[in-house]
Amino acid sequence: MKELVNAYLEWLRKGLSMKEISDGWHEVVTPFLNHKNDMIEVYLKRAEDNQIIISDGGNTLNELTLSGIDIERSGKRMMELNVILRSFGISRSENNELIVKSNQANFPEKKHNFIQAILSVDDLYVLSKPKVESFFIEDVTTFFELNEVVFVRDTTFIGKSGFSHKFDFTIPKIKQRKEIAIKAISSPRKDRIESVMWMIEDTKLIRTETEGLLIINDVNEISDEIQKALSEYEIPYFGWSKRESNLYRLKNVA
Structure with missing residues (x-):
């Protein structure tokens, strides 16, 4: 099964692109898709303490809101969101931005886990469909x-x-x-x-x-x-x- 692992990593490498946008921030476009079939983007910036800030720019939760899902008004959704964020060690800012910090050594794993967390949060979208009554x-x-x-x-x-x-x-x-x-x-x-x-x-x-x-x-x-x-x-x-x-x-x- 090594060929499957290698093929996936190659697909991931080819699907990533990065560009500098402003104020030290870099935008990384990934090959992963959200519930709207848009490519998921993450943002990187080196902080003053030399750590790397990884952010979703507030896109994940804001896209859910635009799709009719109000996290704040659903106890179950809020509970599941908090479980996801805790399990991946991610913070949520007042403006709904998802953030985690990493050092140089653990950056690849932190970024990988951050994307997996975004995918998990984005899956809360299925709750807006009438046939799905619970998580x-x-x-x-x-x-x-x-x-x-x-x-x-x-x-x-x-x-x-x-x-x-x-x-x-x-x-x-x-x-x-x-x-x-x-x-x-x-x-x-x-x-x-x-x-x-x-x-x-x-x-x-x-x-x-x-x-x-x-x-x-x-x-x-x-x-x-x-x-x-x-x-x-x-x-x-x-x-x-x-x-x-x-x-x-x-x-x-x-």
Whole structure:
């Protein structure tokens, strides 16, 4: 699976572009897309203490507001936002700007995690759709608890690349089965799926007794392109509508 990891990193390198804009700030355009299919941008500036400021310029939360999602008026959304920001060590300013600082040595990982945080926050958009009544992560958690699936929330593993990868759930290893690192995908867009595929394979290169699993919200049909990619690289997954028939994969039994 090294070719998948290398292909992803090459796609990422080719998709990044940077230009200086003003007052020491540099704009970095990434190949990742938000819910409006616009490329996600981050902003960099070296502070007086020589640390590097990484910011989203306020775009992430402001775009959600423009799409009809008022974070301030929803207790659930605000709670989930705070969980995301805490888990990635990111601050939120009074004008809704997401910010983190890094030093020279840990900048690549900090920027990587910052983009993953933006993607997680942007996924709050799915709550504006009438068919989605609650957070997908919350639904998965409830399903696990009701069916006595043993799991740990929000685990982080270091991959072969040196980047850290946060998984939504981890099911411990037992004699008959490897440890399972799970990502719950509420919005199965192509760039998100490719990113998670890389996370899984990068992790498996180090943690050989860990296998990945995607649980995908299929309220809208999973595209043939995504299913083909997952099948080609042998990434295990199932749609949320088929959770009952896949429960055996999650239980601590042979």
